[in-house]
Amino acid sequence: MQIFRSIVRRPSRSxxxxxxxxxxxxxLVVVGALAERINLIVNGGIEYYSxxxxxxxxxxxxxxxxxADPIKLDKLGDIRAVPGVRAAYPEIVTLFPDANRxxxxxxxxxxxxxxxxxxxxxxxxxxxxxxxxxxxxxERGVAVLGEDLQKQLGVKIGETTIISGSTFIIVGVYEKNFxxxxxxxxxxxxxxxxxxxxxxxxxxxxxxPVTDLASQITVFVAEGVDPTQLAKDINQAVGNVKxxxxxxxxxxxxxxxxxxxxxxxxxxxxxxxxxxxxxxxxMVMAVAERTxxxxxxxxxxxxxxxxxxxxxxxxxxxxxxxxLMGLFFGELLIQYINLxxxxxxxALFQVTPRLLVGSYGFSVVLAMLAGLGPAIKAAxxxxxxxxxxxx
Amino acid sequence: MxxxxxxxxxxKYYNTGKENEVRALDGVSFExxxxxLVAIIGPSGSGKSTLMHILGVLDKAQKGSLTIGDVIVEKxxxxxLPRIRAREIGFIFQGFNLLSTLTAVENVAEAAVYxxxxxxxxxxxxxxILEDVGLGDRLHNFxxxxxxxxxxxxxxxxxxxxxxxxILGDEPTGELDTVxxxxxxxxxxxxxxxxxxxxxxxxxxxxxxxxxNTIITMRDGKIADIRRKGNHA
Ligand SMILES: Nc1ncnc2c1ncn2[C@@H]1O[C@H](COP(=O)(O)OP(=O)(O)OP(=O)(O)O)[C@@H](O)[C@H]1O
Ligand SMILES: [Mg+2]
Numbered sequence: 001m002q003i004f005r006s007i008v009r010r011p012s013r014s015x016x017x018x019x020x021x022x023x024x025x026x027x028l029v030v031v032g033a034l035a036e037r038i039n040l041i042v043n044g045g046i047e048y049y050s051x052x053x054x055x056x057x058x059x060x061x062x063x064x065x066x067x068a069d070p071i072k073l074d075k076l077g078d079i080r081a082v083p084g085v086r087a088a089y090p091e092i093v094t095l096f097p098d099a100n101r102x103x104x105x106x107x108x109x110x111x112x113x114x115x116x117x118x119x120x121x122x123x124x125x126x127x128x129x130x131x132x133x134x135x136x137x138x139e140r141g142v143a144v145l146g147e148d149l150q151k152q153l154g155v156k157i158g159e160t161t162i163i164s165g166s167t168f169i170i171v172g173v174y175e176k177n178f179x180x181x182x183x184x185x186x187x188x189x190x191x192x193x194x195x196x197x198x199x200x201x202x203x204x205x206x207x208x209p210v211t212d213l214a215s216q217i218t219v220f221v222a223e224g225v226d227p228t229q230l231a232k233d234i235n236q237a238v239g240n241v242k243x244x245x246x247x248x249x250x251x252x253x254x255x256x257x258x259x260x261x262x263x264x265x266x267x268x269x270x271x272x273x274x275x276x277x278x279x280x281x282x283m284v285m286a287v288a289e290r291t292x293x294x295x296x297x298x299x300x301x302x303x304x305x306x307x308x309x310x311x312x313x314x315x316x317x318x319x320x321x322x323x324l325m326g327l328f329f330g331e332l333l334i335q336y337i338n339l340x341x342x343x344x345x346x347a348l349f350q351v352t353p354r355l356l357v358g359s360y361g362f363s364v365v366l367a368m369l370a371g372l373g374p375a376i377k378a379a380x381x382x383x384x385x386x387x388x389x390x391x
Numbered sequence: 392m393x394x395x396x397x398x399x400x401x402x403k404y405y406n407t408g409k410e411n412e413v414r415a416l417d418g419v420s421f422e423x424x425x426x427x428l429v430a431i432i433g434p435s436g437s438g439k440s441t442l443m444h445i446l447g448v449l450d451k452a453q454k455g456s457l458t459i460g461d462v463i464v465e466k467x468x469x470x471x472l473p474r475i476r477a478r479e480i481g482f483i484f485q486g487f488n489l490l491s492t493l494t495a496v497e498n499v500a501e502a503a504v505y506x507x508x509x510x511x512x513x514x515x516x517x518x519x520i521l522e523d524v525g526l527g528d529r530l531h532n533f534x535x536x537x538x539x540x541x542x543x544x545x546x547x548x549x550x551x552x553x554x555x556x557x558i559l560g561d562e563p564t565g566e567l568d569t570v571x572x573x574x575x576x577x578x579x580x581x582x583x584x585x586x587x588x589x590x591x592x593x594x595x596x597x598x599x600x601x602x603x604n605t606i607i608t609m610r611d612g613k614i615a616d617i618r619r620k621g622n623h624a
Contacts, residue, residue: 005497006492298473303470382451383450
């Protein structure tokens with residue numbers, strides 16, 4: 001009762017203290033939610049490759065962000081026959097040389113990707129549509145842009161753009177997932193084959209019919225099959241190919257997300273710093289403000305332990321209330337921004353339970369710890385020193 | 392009878408060794424008999440408050456020895472000091488020093504809680520004693536809702552609530568007009584006479600001083616004179 005009395009009788013002081021803690025938690029939650037979102041996306045990128053194997057011509061290096069030498073499509077049948085292969089689709093991946101590269105996303109060049117409409121539809125980890133729609137089977141002259149490329153080109157859905165000399169209607173934008181698709185113009189395989197044929201004067205493909213052209217074959221792994229083992233099986237069963245398993249790509253995805261992660265980590269660190277300083281400053285001030293009161297209590301016979309207990313109990317109550325306030329306003333801001341950004345695609349923040357519990361627990365414990373030092377010091381002072389302390 | 396307080400050669404210097412060194416207390420020795428009513432007078436800055444704070448175990452002397460009842464204060468373990476403050480001594484500050492977040496009755500009860508009373512017992516004791524000092528109708532007012540004289544009486548009630556053996560008042564009537572100062576003195580004199588509590592008062596008011604049995608005069612951190620009257624030895 002005394003605790004609540006003391007809080008209620010000093011509303012402005014209590015509110016200021018709670019606010020200091022609220023700001024700390026607020027900063028943690030908001031930046032934390034941003035980090036959680038990025039984390040989710042990066043994990044999405046890793047997951048994207050976890051369910052697939054890319055089969056390239058044997059001479060290739062296996063770098064995801066390099067254009068591969070063409071593969072002969074007569075191998076498609078052999079690959080589909082390997083046990084454990086759920087589906088296999090030919091795919092063209094080639095550079096998009098005329099896309100303006102200024103402001104490119106973290107050095108990843110623009111690509112042209114051609115694939116069956118059915119490939120994304122049957123993909124266990126399909127690319128999510130951020131805006132517009134995906135292209136359909138049989139459709140021609142359309143493209144869906146990766147989020148980064150769309151920003152770079154500045155084209156809107158429904159507008160046309162010229163890709164390698166041909167005109168395409170942009171029908172949709174894929175959500176960023178930290179894969180090659182982020183900077184790609186994805187189009188029907190047949191369209192990409194024509195562009196590819198036009199761009200490459202390659203003796204090994206010059207005589208081949210255009211419908212036989214592909215730079216790689218994407219294999220979806222059947223349920224319960226170990227992709228690493230399946231990649232080995234394909235390498236053995238099919239001659240002169242290089243089957244790349246998810247482990248090969250994990251590092252490449254993480255590498256491409258690294259700068260992003262560094263930025264987010266830095267922001268989170270700053271939030272933690274600001275949040276902690278706000279909380280610590282608040283508690284230290286709260287004790288300093290109350291030194292005189294502590295002096296009075298000691299002068300009339302309160303023991304050090306009692307002064308400390310009462311103070312920490314009050315700090316805990318204010319900390320818990322301030323924390324709730326911080327969570328509430330953090331959540332409010334996040335909801336608001338998410339609502340605003342949701343209209344043109346995906347949410348910016350991800351509020352996870354571990355984030356809420358983590359920042360709440362962290363701040364309240366920090367508040368208690370930050371209050372503990374100065375409170376012990378004040379509780380051990382001679383009453384007269386506490387009473388004479390200037391404020 | 393054993394003295395209530397024995398002070399031997401108490402000293403307290405501020406800014407020792409520096410140019411602005413102040414010898415607030417400079418070798419003060421005296422005894423206060425149990426049940427005595429003592430006035431301490433002297434010019435401003437002569438060390439009266441410094442002495443009172445040390446007697447009340449709110450401050451420490453740098454030299455000398457202080458015995459309160461059976462306890463040699465400078466040798467007592469740290470943990471025992473709150474017990475002495477709570478049970479043996481009732482301290483009335485010149486500036487009241489009430490807790491502004493508590494009502495009159497809660498302020499008084501707070502001191503009773505520190506001697507191990509339950510909250511309810513403490514509130515009952517506090518109510519009783521506030522009625523005794525004529526504040527029965529102001530129990531639930533906060534300090535800032537009370538006049539200076541009323542706050543002074545709350546502070547006195549708080550000093551009395553644990554029935555201490557020694558009451559120390561640093562100008563307890565300083566804030567009061569002559570009529571109210573007289574009333575407070577009547578109360579303290581009655582407590583001294585009826586309950587035998589040892590009382591030491593700092594005062595600038597010679598009328599107040601004249602009602603005491605012993606008058607100690609301080610000057611420059613030293614005792615200039617001790618005058619005893621009546622039958623106190
Ligand atoms: N914290 C301190 N630091 C430095 N000097 C101090 C301190 N406290 C008191 N003094 C000095 O000690 C001396 C005695 O002060 P004290 O308060 O005991 O005087 P007093 O007799 O109570 O005076 P008054 O009648 O004005 O209340 C004064 O010279 C004062 O300036
Ligand atoms: Mg004084």
